[in-house]
Amino acid sequence: MRIEAYTQVQQLYNTKKVSKAQSKSGAGRSADELQISDFGRDIQIAKQAVAASQDVREDVTASIKSQIQVGTYDVGIESFADKLMKRYEEMR
Template structure:
């Protein structure tokens, strides 16, 4: 039994394995990624939201001034109606 022959066979086997890996890598280089229109629309919407201010300063200033001056009043009926509307939207 010759040990050197085993080493030579092992080297040939590893060389073939490396060649197979290289061929597979070449084949995978032709892969393409396609993004759906829905994903593109989502990205556009996400960017638009990111560029929009979180707080509408004009409305905040208006209501803050009304509260500080004591002019701001909330109707209990209006408040109750808004709560019911929100609840109904959630249940649909």
């Protein structure tokens, strides 16, 4: 049995144990810090604005709702078909 090889292996394992013990002590460490960039702040502000806004724009949909209730809302078949085909082409 070669004792030198055993000693070398043992030294490798001992150095890893020491480094773990040193990392656990953590003496002299500063507190964690988070920095958000200006772009990140802008995104946060935009998200807050979207969350605070209404889902449906009542000023746009009110006239359409009243026309539907009265029965006077007319969807042009040709314009609907054109829009449908444009969407289909976009999705392809």
